Amino acid sequence: MNISIPPNYLKYITKSKILNFNKCENYFKLNLIQSQDGNKRKSPILYNLENDRVKELARSLYGKLEILPKFNDVLEAFRETQIKIDAKISISHPVLISKDLIASPDLLIVLEDGSLEIVEIVTSVNAKKDIEVFLSFYLLVSKELDLPVKKLTVIKINSNYILEESFDIQNFFKFVDYTNKVENSTALVQNTIESIRKIRDGVQDENSIIHNICSNIKGCSFQSACFPDIKDGDLTTLRESSNIINQLYDANIFKLSDIPIENYSEDLTKKQIIQIQSNKEELEKYNINNLQSFLDRIKFPVYYLDFETINPQIPFYNKTKAFQHVPFLYSLHIWKDIESEEPEHHDFIQSNPNDPRPSILKSLSELIQGEGTILCFNDFFEKRCIQESVHFLPEYSDWLESIRGNFLDAAIPFKSLDYYSFKQKGSASLKDILPALTGASHEHLDIQNGHSANLIYLKWIQSFSANNIPNGKVLEQLREYCKMDTWALYLIHKKLLEICK
Numbered sequence: 001m002n003i004s005i006p007p008n009y010l011k012y013i014t015k016s017k018i019l020n021f022n023k024c025e026n027y028f029k030l031n032l033i034q035s036q037d038g039n040k041r042k043s044p045i046l047y048n049l050e051n052d053r054v055k056e057l058a059r060s061l062y063g064k065l066e067i068l069p070k071f072n073d074v075l076e077a078f079r080e081t082q083i084k085i086d087a088k089i090s091i092s093h094p095v096l097i098s099k100d101l102i103a104s105p106d107l108l109i110v111l112e113d114g115s116l117e118i119v120e121i122v123t124s125v126n127a128k129k130d131i132e133v134f135l136s137f138y139l140l141v142s143k144e145l146d147l148p149v150k151k152l153t154v155i156k157i158n159s160n161y162i163l164e165e166s167f168d169i170q171n172f173f174k175f176v177d178y179t180n181k182v183e184n185s186t187a188l189v190q191n192t193i194e195s196i197r198k199i200r201d202g203v204q205d206e207n208s209i210i211h212n213i214c215s216n217i218k219g220c221s222f223q224s225a226c227f228p229d230i231k232d233g234d235l236t237t238l239r240e241s242s243n244i245i246n247q248l249y250d251a252n253i254f255k256l257s258d259i260p261i262e263n264y265s266e267d268l269t270k271k272q273i274i275q276i277q278s279n280k281e282e283l284e285k286y287n288i289n290n291l292q293s294f295l296d297r298i299k300f301p302v303y304y305l306d307f308e309t310i311n312p313q314i315p316f317y318n319k320t321k322a323f324q325h326v327p328f329l330y331s332l333h334i335w336k337d338i339e340s341e342e343p344e345h346h347d348f349i350q351s352n353p354n355d356p357r358p359s360i361l362k363s364l365s366e367l368i369q370g371e372g373t374i375l376c377f378n379d380f381f382e383k384r385c386i387q388e389s390v391h392f393l394p395e396y397s398d399w400l401e402s403i404r405g406n407f408l409d410a411a412i413p414f415k416s417l418d419y420y421s422f423k424q425k426g427s428a429s430l431k432d433i434l435p436a437l438t439g440a441s442h443e444h445l446d447i448q449n450g451h452s453a454n455l456i457y458l459k460w461i462q463s464f465s466a467n468n469i470p471n472g473k474v475l476e477q478l479r480e481y482c483k484m485d486t487w488a489l490y491l492i493h494k495k496l497l498e499i500c501k
């Protein structure tokens with residue numbers, strides 16, 4: 001595929017361009033065109049608000065700090081930065097420009113001896129390598145400008161910090177000294193800058209997008225640009241290793257149903273072969289013996305359990321960590337015995353900003369007894385939510401011990417492909433298994449996934465104040481969404497029983 005990058009898109013080389021280039025050269029080019037054309041994918045507003053609050057808190061640790069206003073012209077911002085540096089004033093949002101390189105770290109701190117410290121506030125889980133690369137880039141620009149940078153620091157959220165009654169900002173953040181950790185990335189940064197310059201200056205053919213450098217086709221939004229011939233094909237839905245996708249693409253095979261299994265039997269995994277066969281025959285595939293073994297592990301009464309959680313960066317419930325998932329809602333269907341027609345339903349949602357864990361544990365411990373099976377989709381998550389809540393409320397430890405061995409992961413038959421339907425389109429998520437297996441779906445719901453539920457509830461409690469009790473309609477939508485997940489588990493269980501009858 002040919003694309004055209006106007007040279008002015010590469011007038012300046014920035015941190016994000018360097019990181020994108022190292023991720024994948026095609027990604028760098030395609031992302032550049034997309035973001036310059038104004039189509040940049042935006043993060044949810046609430047996610048950005050959380051990031052902004054963390055950065056604001058980190059900045060507050062530096063007393064005398066001036067915030068450089070946003071300038072429309074980067075050169076003006078650079079001039080203002082120079083004025084502040086000359087006046088020995090520490091600043092937030094500095095803009096450093098050397099030739100075609102722009103570095104804009106979060107903070108530039110003037111140290112007592114007049115030297116400088118570059119500080120970056122990292123709010124998400126950045127790869128260590130990426131941090132080294134962009135700090136090395138900042139250092140290179142600073143050196144070209146003859147700035148006396150003596151220290152490189154990254155401020156991270158301390159994942160071990162536990163909120164104890166009042167917020168302790170000093171312990172919430174972790175300061176990591178990178179001054180002596182960036183040297184190994186210097187050559188990589190220099191080479192990347194040279195490669196980008198060659199593309200911009202036309203020394204290298206900047207127009208070609210080649211697919212065989214791809215290492216992340218399944219997770220990339222640019223797959224149709226790099227693999228244009230796939231069009232309506234479903235090759236990228238092939239489960240497990242994606243290495244074979246390039247091989248098949250080069251052989252002009254774009255649909256799973258067109259793969260001659262016998263020619264690729266050495267390269268395809270067992271699960272991939274099941275998936276391909278299901279597509280070819282347009283039939284569901286299952287292994288009765290394995291499904292029956294799974295069903296034999298389920299004892300009555302069956303508790304179908306699902307939590308919805310929030311995981312704020314800045315913890316606000318006592319004795320929680322940053323990013324800890326705290327359940328605010330559960331749905332529980334209980335199928336008492338195989339003779340009873342339908343399961344009974346229970347749920348709980350915290351309808352005010354108070355800590356939801358005491359009510360959730362009290363309610364669940366009354367409903368879930370020591371016998372039977374607790375069926376969850378990816379049960380690790382539900383177990384962890386209960387475990388961490390009990391850590392805070394140890395009076396429920398005995399109850400947890402009495403049920404700990406009763407959890408069972410409802411996803412097991414679908415991860416192992418003991419059941420697979422071509423209708424799942426390669427997915428093993430509950431939302432895709434449910435319609436494929438039973439015909440029911442989540443489509444009618446206002447809330448469609450757990451991530452949205454998380455953000456919606458977080459926004460709801462953050463808008464709660466003495467003068468404002470937010471509309472409760474959203475709580476009903478959350479309850480409906482969670483209820484559908486446990487109803488789905490029941491429907492799936494029942495369908496598997498029918499298959500094995």
Ligand code: SF4
Pocket residue numbers: 024025026027028030210211213214215216217220221222223226
């Ligand atoms: S589909 Fe692959 S090659 Fe294309 S941009 Fe994404 S990761 Fe890079």
